Each structure stands twice: as structure tokens, then as C-alpha cells.
Amino acid sequence: MNKLAVIDTETTGFGRTDRILEIGIVLIDDGKIVDEWETILNPLRDVSNSNIHGITPDSFALAPTFSELNNDISRILNNRILVAHNLSFDQNMLNMEYKRISKEVIWGQGICTLKISKLKLEQACAKFNIRNSLAHSALSDAKATAELVNYLDLQFEDFSPSRFPVDSKLPLGRRLHRQDSDFQPNIKLKSSRRFTENADISVYEGDLLTYVDVLSKAISDLTITKSELKQLSEVYLDLGLKKEDINRINNAFINSILEASLRDGSINNEEEKILKELSEALKVDIVLPKTVSISKELLILKPGTRVCFTGTYLDEKQNLISKEDLGKIATKFGMVAVDAVTKKECDLLVASDAKSMSGKSKKARNFGIPIISTQEFLKLTQNG
Numbered sequence: 001m002n003k004l005a006v007i008d009t010e011t012t013g014f015g016r017t018d019r020i021l022e023i024g025i026v027l028i029d030d031g032k033i034v035d036e037w038e039t040i041l042n043p044l045r046d047v048s049n050s051n052i053h054g055i056t057p058d059s060f061a062l063a064p065t066f067s068e069l070n071n072d073i074s075r076i077l078n079n080r081i082l083v084a085h086n087l088s089f090d091q092n093m094l095n096m097e098y099k100r101i102s103k104e105v106i107w108g109q110g111i112c113t114l115k116i117s118k119l120k121l122e123q124a125c126a127k128f129n130i131r132n133s134l135a136h137s138a139l140s141d142a143k144a145t146a147e148l149v150n151y152l153d154l155q156f157e158d159f160s161p162s163r164f165p166v167d168s169k170l171p172l173g174r175r176l177h178r179q180d181s182d183f184q185p186n187i188k189l190k191s192s193r194r195f196t197e198n199a200d201i202s203v204y205e206g207d208l209l210t211y212v213d214v215l216s217k218a219i220s221d222l223t224i225t226k227s228e229l230k231q232l233s234e235v236y237l238d239l240g241l242k243k244e245d246i247n248r249i250n251n252a253f254i255n256s257i258l259e260a261s262l263r264d265g266s267i268n269n270e271e272e273k274i275l276k277e278l279s280e281a282l283k284v285d286i287v288l289p290k291t292v293s294i295s296k297e298l299l300i301l302k303p304g305t306r307v308c309f310t311g312t313y314l315d316e317k318q319n320l321i322s323k324e325d326l327g328k329i330a331t332k333f334g335m336v337a338v339d340a341v342t343k344k345e346c347d348l349l350v351a352s353d354a355k356s357m358s359g360k361s362k363k364a365r366n367f368g369i370p371i372i373s374t375q376e377f378l379k380l381t382q383n384g
Contacts, residue, residue, distance in 0.1 A: 019043035024139030089339030303334030311352030
């Protein structure tokens, strides 16, 4: 009764020829976690998305293949209700692996926490204060999903276990665990989260949520390749979705990225480039506002310019430059350092990041006061 197997997979992609790179499993009996299991797998093919999950060819060079560990995986999952955040995706990836080795699984009726919560995993974790120590690690995501189950109103009689082919005579196989310390998320991927993490997916139902989740993964690095476009087409065709539904979802996602870009009142050149590339790839028509730029007169930083500073800054040698230090530099160049951002007594705000959302930055944008980064300020004063 209530024997669950919460699973998560990291994969080489999400198309029909993609493979499982890592699988994490958390076993729950009557509401209590009784075991955890994980391994990296050698996919026997190239990997193009290592920047997302941190699994590189070096990571899986000595890992077992799915064929070598399928009996262990079957033994663990057999006679349990499968649970996943986007169950259709993880179950489909598993199904393709079993078909490659000519083994059949009788899939029961599992639990999809994505379809029930209508939240992406990171959104669900934030809502219910669930800690996910290493997002995009199969076991860490599975553990977060296992905790999410506790917050969902589930009627277990609506679900049924899956039956996996198990050979009881075979010994346990060899596993390879992830070395978390080796994974340093791509800087671009980390910075991209502010564009993608708040997309509202609660308006979608059923298999549309499966596509939305896959699309979210595809554009999580703010790029989309021809291979990923092909894989997305395979996903919606396999799900039997209508082209007009896919167009509507693509439009909504690109526009959510546009809205995120405009939270600070402007779109910089890099954001404009990202939006143009994504909209062209997904065939989405968007209207981009003109990029806001600082006038050349302000960039000269003339004597008498009243400048306010917010945040702190580390130089190339990781030395801290405080607001007081920046004020001294401003004074040296004849500018006037002020403590507050006001409409009549401040001409320029210098922030650690020009896209800062600090209180002073928000005031500056409301008053139409330009903002430049500390790095740009230092560069201009050095040139002066």
C-alpha cells in the first residue's frame, strides 16, 4: 500500500534518439523515505547539454550502461507507483531504454507532480520551502519531488504500480555516483534564471504541461539549437498535441522572457540578441522596444555631475571597493557624491550591476535617472 518510487532522469536531450545520463530514485513506503538510489550511465553517444546538468564525457567514461544496470533499476522500481515531476518525460525515456534492450515494461498509472501542482520544480520548491541542494542532479531533483508529494492532495487508489522485468538470479551491478563538487553551473545559465523561472504554467493542462516543461529545459540556457528544435517537434508529435497549442505556448514563453527583460525598465544589447534569436527559432513575432542607452554627454562624467552609489564591487583582483572609495574617486574628478536618489539632486546612479533591482535603482528608473555599472564607472574615470 502506498509504495512509491520517485524518479528523475538527466538526459542527453529529449528526442527519440536521446539517452539517460543519470537516474535518481527515492523509495517511499507509507509516507516515509526508506531508500535512495542513483547512478550515472554511459549513454554511448555525444552530449551537448553538459552546461545544464554538469555531466561530461569525462564524468561517464567509466560509468555502466543502461543495459548493464537495467536489472537493478527494474528490481528497485518493480511493483511501485512511479512518481516524477513530468512523469511522461521520465517514463518515456525509461521506456525507450528498455525497448533498446528488447525488454517490456507494463506501465501502471503513475503520479505526475508537475500536472498536479502546475508549477515547475523550482517554483514548487520555492512555494513549499523545499531545499534542492543541486538542481539538475537526478537524485537531488528526485528528493525534492519526494518532499513535494507530501504537499499534494493525492488519492492513492487512483494510481497503480508498474511491472518491470526482473531476473532474481543476476547479481547487483556496479554504479557510479556523481561528484557534486565537480559541477560548477554555467555562468550564463545561472544568470538566465531570472528570465525563465517565473513563467506561469498554471494555465496549461495535461500533456500541454509536459511540452511546457520540456520547452523550459530547452531554453533554460537562453539558446535553442536545431537539434533541440527537432526534439521539441518530436515531443509534441508523440504527445499528439495541436500545432496551434504549441504556437500559443511558444508565444507565451518568449513574451514572459521579454517581460522579465523589462523589469528593470530597459533591454540591453545582449538581451535583445537573445530575444531575437529565440523568437526567430520558435517562429514567434514580438515587438522589441528600443534599447535604452546612456547619452554620450553623461558618459563623459562632467565635473559637477551629482552621482549616487549603491552596492559594493570587487575589482579584477577581488579587492572590495566600497561606496566611500567610489565617492573619493568621484570627488577627484570634480563630481559630487550624494547619499540618496532624488529627482532634483541626483544626476546618475552607479550600481554594482546596471540591471540592479535595488531600492535606489528602482527610484532612479522612476525618476528617469540613468544607471551605469561600477565597472563602467571605474573604466570611465580611469580613461579620464
